[in-house]
Amino acid sequence: MTTSRLEAFSDGVIAIIVTIMVLELRAPSQATWGALLKIAPIFLSYGLSFLVVAIMWVNHHHLIHAVRDVTARLLWSNLNLLFWMSLVPFVTDFLGKHYHEPMAVALYGLDLALCGTAFTLLRTELIRQDRNHDTLPEHHSTMRRKNAFTVALYLLSVPLAYVTIYASFLIFVLIPAMYFLPDKKDATSAR
Amino acid sequence: MTTSRLEAFSDGVIAIIVTIMVLELRAPSQATWGALLKIAPIFLSYGLSFLVVAIMWVNHHHLIHAVRDVTARLLWSNLNLLFWMSLVPFVTDFLGKHYHEPMAVALYGLDLALCGTAFTLLRTELIRQDRNHDTLPEHHSTMRRKNAFTVALYLLSVPLAYVTIYASFLIFVLIPAMYFLPDKKDATSAR
Amino acid sequence: MTTSRLEAFSDGVIAIIVTIMVLELRAPSQATWGALLKIAPIFLSYGLSFLVVAIMWVNHHHLIHAVRDVTARLLWSNLNLLFWMSLVPFVTDFLGKHYHEPMAVALYGLDLALCGTAFTLLRTELIRQDRNHDTLPEHHSTMRRKNAFTVALYLLSVPLAYVTIYASFLIFVLIPAMYFLPDKKDATSAR
Amino acid sequence: MTTSRLEAFSDGVIAIIVTIMVLELRAPSQATWGALLKIAPIFLSYGLSFLVVAIMWVNHHHLIHAVRDVTARLLWSNLNLLFWMSLVPFVTDFLGKHYHEPMAVALYGLDLALCGTAFTLLRTELIRQDRNHDTLPEHHSTMRRKNAFTVALYLLSVPLAYVTIYASFLIFVLIPAMYFLPDKKDATSAR
Numbered sequence: 001m002t003t004s005r006l007e008a009f010s011d012g013v014i015a016i017i018v019t020i021m022v023l024e025l026r027a028p029s030q031a032t033w034g035a036l037l038k039i040a041p042i043f044l045s046y047g048l049s050f051l052v053v054a055i056m057w058v059n060h061h062h063l064i065h066a067v068r069d070v071t072a073r074l075l076w077s078n079l080n081l082l083f084w085m086s087l088v089p090f091v092t093d094f095l096g097k098h099y100h101e102p103m104a105v106a107l108y109g110l111d112l113a114l115c116g117t118a119f120t121l122l123r124t125e126l127i128r129q130d131r132n133h134d135t136l137p138e139h140h141s142t143m144r145r146k147n148a149f150t151v152a153l154y155l156l157s158v159p160l161a162y163v164t165i166y167a168s169f170l171i172f173v174l175i176p177a178m179y180f181l182p183d184k185k186d187a188t189s190a191r
Numbered sequence: 192m193t194t195s196r197l198e199a200f201s202d203g204v205i206a207i208i209v210t211i212m213v214l215e216l217r218a219p220s221q222a223t224w225g226a227l228l229k230i231a232p233i234f235l236s237y238g239l240s241f242l243v244v245a246i247m248w249v250n251h252h253h254l255i256h257a258v259r260d261v262t263a264r265l266l267w268s269n270l271n272l273l274f275w276m277s278l279v280p281f282v283t284d285f286l287g288k289h290y291h292e293p294m295a296v297a298l299y300g301l302d303l304a305l306c307g308t309a310f311t312l313l314r315t316e317l318i319r320q321d322r323n324h325d326t327l328p329e330h331h332s333t334m335r336r337k338n339a340f341t342v343a344l345y346l347l348s349v350p351l352a353y354v355t356i357y358a359s360f361l362i363f364v365l366i367p368a369m370y371f372l373p374d375k376k377d378a379t380s381a382r
Numbered sequence: 383m384t385t386s387r388l389e390a391f392s393d394g395v396i397a398i399i400v401t402i403m404v405l406e407l408r409a410p411s412q413a414t415w416g417a418l419l420k421i422a423p424i425f426l427s428y429g430l431s432f433l434v435v436a437i438m439w440v441n442h443h444h445l446i447h448a449v450r451d452v453t454a455r456l457l458w459s460n461l462n463l464l465f466w467m468s469l470v471p472f473v474t475d476f477l478g479k480h481y482h483e484p485m486a487v488a489l490y491g492l493d494l495a496l497c498g499t500a501f502t503l504l505r506t507e508l509i510r511q512d513r514n515h516d517t518l519p520e521h522h523s524t525m526r527r528k529n530a531f532t533v534a535l536y537l538l539s540v541p542l543a544y545v546t547i548y549a550s551f552l553i554f555v556l557i558p559a560m561y562f563l564p565d566k567k568d569a570t571s572a573r
Numbered sequence: 574m575t576t577s578r579l580e581a582f583s584d585g586v587i588a589i590i591v592t593i594m595v596l597e598l599r600a601p602s603q604a605t606w607g608a609l610l611k612i613a614p615i616f617l618s619y620g621l622s623f624l625v626v627a628i629m630w631v632n633h634h635h636l637i638h639a640v641r642d643v644t645a646r647l648l649w650s651n652l653n654l655l656f657w658m659s660l661v662p663f664v665t666d667f668l669g670k671h672y673h674e675p676m677a678v679a680l681y682g683l684d685l686a687l688c689g690t691a692f693t694l695l696r697t698e699l700i701r702q703d704r705n706h707d708t709l710p711e712h713h714s715t716m717r718r719k720n721a722f723t724v725a726l727y728l729l730s731v732p733l734a735y736v737t738i739y740a741s742f743l744i745f746v747l748i749p750a751m752y753f754l755p756d757k758k759d760a761t762s763a764r
Contacts, residue, residue: 005580005584005634007196008199008581008584009584009587009588009630011196011199011200011203012203012584012585012588012589013588013591013592014200015200015203015204015207016203016207016588016589016592016593017592017595018204018273018277019204019207019208019211019277020207020211020592020593020595020596022208022211022277022278022280022281023211023214023280023596025278025281027281027284027285027288027289028285030289031285031288031289031292031294031295032294033294036294036298047274050274050277054270057200058266061196075631079627082591083620083623086591086592086595086623087595087598089595089596090595090598090600093600094600094601094604097600097604098600098604101604103604103605103606103609104604107609198387199390202387202390202391202394203394205391206391206394206395206398207394207398209395209464209468210395210398210399210402210468211398211402213399213402213468213469213471213472214402214405214471216469216472218472218475218476218479218480219476221480222476222479222480222483222485222486223485224485227485227489238465241465241468245461248391249457252387389578390581393578393581393582393585394585396582397582397585397586397589398585398589400586400655400659401586401589401590401593401659402589402593404590404593404659404660404662404663405593405596405662407660407663408666409663409666409667409670409671410667413667413670413671413674413676413677414676415676418676418680429656432656432659436652439582440648443578
């Protein structure tokens with residue numbers, strides 16, 4: 001299997017994940033701005049997840065580009081990531097419907113923590129491949145640290161939701177902001 | 192990231208957007224032409240949105256072809272566009288169910304205005320890239336003017352819906368017609 | 383626009399059309415073979431439409447391969463075809479739920495007739511492109527005749543449904559069979 | 574038709590199959606871990622099917638890579654496989670909702686047996702193509718034996734579900750495990 005095939009399939013799955021989430025946005029039965037306001041939490045959780053999945057897509061792309069051999073370990077590390085990403089529409093819908101409930105907030109944070117862990121595993125597999133080549137190890141370890149930090153924050157959001165959901169929401173908003181800024185540099189350098 | 196990757200992912204998302212809208216067309220519980228006639232507004236709003244998204248796809252394709260560097264700004268301008276486009280199935284469904292309500296008509300116009308604005312931002316990013324190259328600036332400024340005109344019309348459809356929804360519908364039908372004709376020339380020249 | 387882009391986008395849309403139809407197959411509330419038998423008409427109409435769309439995909443592929451220039455006329459002829467194809471999940475669901483009602487049978491035949499007409503328009507556009515080249519006109523006219531015959535049969539199934547739905551179903555089953563056989567030769571020659 | 578086109582279309586369909594299954598995971602009406610636990614069977618059946626479809630995707634990819642000529646027989650063998658695979662979301666949803674009912678377990682096993690049979694037919698077609706070339710016949714016959722063994726096990730799970738559903742579930746879990754291990758070697762050698 002070539003990396004381009006792996007990428008094409010992953011892209012297909014990610015494109016579907018990001019798009020089917022909009023199916024959760026059901027048209028309110030009344031055409032008033034008040035009725036629309038009631039589904040604002042569903043809309044906001046959709047917007048947040050769109051951003052999160054978009055960031056994952058950009059990161060996934062950069063990561064796969066560094067792949068040398070599509071080994072079985074790598075293939076299954078990637079499928080593992082796609083599995084947890086495929087649950088994003090579910091936890092998003094759940095969060096949108098129960099945004100004031102600690103448990104729904106915790107579940108959202110948990111799935112994103114699992115996605116982050118899957119990213120870490122995928123990168124670990126990449127680093128293993130690069131051991132014999134000793135190129136870009138600096139970049140990898142920087143990214144892995146950043147990734148581990150993200151996972152830690154998302155994991156923190158799980159118990160924190162039971163203290164105050166606002167702290168968890170702060171984490172959900174801060175992490176995309178954090179990724180968003182450095183990615184600017186990344187994408188520029190990866191022209 | 193290469194433009195072909197950006198294009199492939201965008202195409203995937205647009206193909207899904209255009210196709211999942213048909214899921215809103217629910218089979219009437221009775222198999223009569225009368226029952227089918229009742230969902231005619233849903234069908235018509237689907238047809239309109241199919242046309243609008245198809246035009247956006249064609250324009251998006253031409254626009255991405257002019258890209259030189261996939262910078263982070265461009266990447267996120269594109270994701271911003273895809274986000275507003277992904278809301279088309281939602282506003283379409285809403286319009287189909289409440290076609291006689293000013294608010295649903297206004298919301299439809301608003302989302303298309305936001306899509307148009309996202310197109311303008313994407314083109315502005317492109318023009319910025321071309322500043323140092325000074326090629327096809329004529330084409331860009333013509334297209335940007337046309338784009339700004341479209342956005343203005345869609346924005347106008349928002350308050351207009353509260354005066355008379357028919358004026359807004361006229362705008363919704365005129366804009367595709369306007370884009371449809373010039374695209375003939377565009378596509379021919381872009382063989 | 384290149385033919386490969388046109389093909390990739392069309393493929394995406396067709397792949398989604400063929401797959402989302404399965405979403406209409408709702409799990410019966412009781413896990414008995416009797417309950418499953420009740421949704422047999424929905425299953426059969428799904429199977430039929432899967433076959434019909436698969437045949438259209440194969441034919442579409444051969445047709446696009448003969449394209450020389452992606453003109454605006456061709457682009458919009460293709461989008462016109464995709465629009466009528468995108469309604470297949472809707473008419474399939476409708477047929478599955480009301481298989482004994484002439485109107486649902488007629489609507490199914492009508493949409494397939496419109497798909498066939500869209501194919502004819504697409505091929506007419508192709509023949510126009512080939513006028514100056516005079517190659518494979520024989521093949522085109524054979525296929526156009528075959529296509530016109532299919533459209534005529536599907537159109538016939540519309541009024542026929544009001545006489546007896548079995549005659550229309552016979553047409554629905556015969557046409558795929560007819561296309562299926564010659565395609566064997568086509569695909570072989572198109573290795 | 575080229576193998577890359579066949580692969581791209583199949584990939585599109587498989588990516589959609591694997592992703593739309595998540596739509597069956599409906600957000601519980603209450604945000605409690607207890608309510609989430611109630612949909613655990615739906616989640617587990619989703620996870621199992623994700624794994625099964627992912628394995629089929631990997632195997633399908635290796636199989637298509639060995640294709641020499643995209644004949645009509647091969648094309649339709651492939652579409653036949655995609656049809657039975659497209660039913661996986663349906664039988665998965667059914668299993669998730671009625672996991673304690675022999676009939677739902679039997680139906681799940683039956684569809685996977687049909688997918689396995691479709692794989693066997695596709696490989697038989699490949700072997701027929703290779704008859705004149707006599708390369709990799711060893712690999713093919715090994716894989717065909719393995720495939721036939723899988724089909725036999727899945728078929729066995731159908732009546733077994735009426736004895737004890739646990740035996741069928743054991744088969745459902747063992748087969749992916751069996752495929753998972755050897756694929757490691759396969760993917761490595763197919764770098």
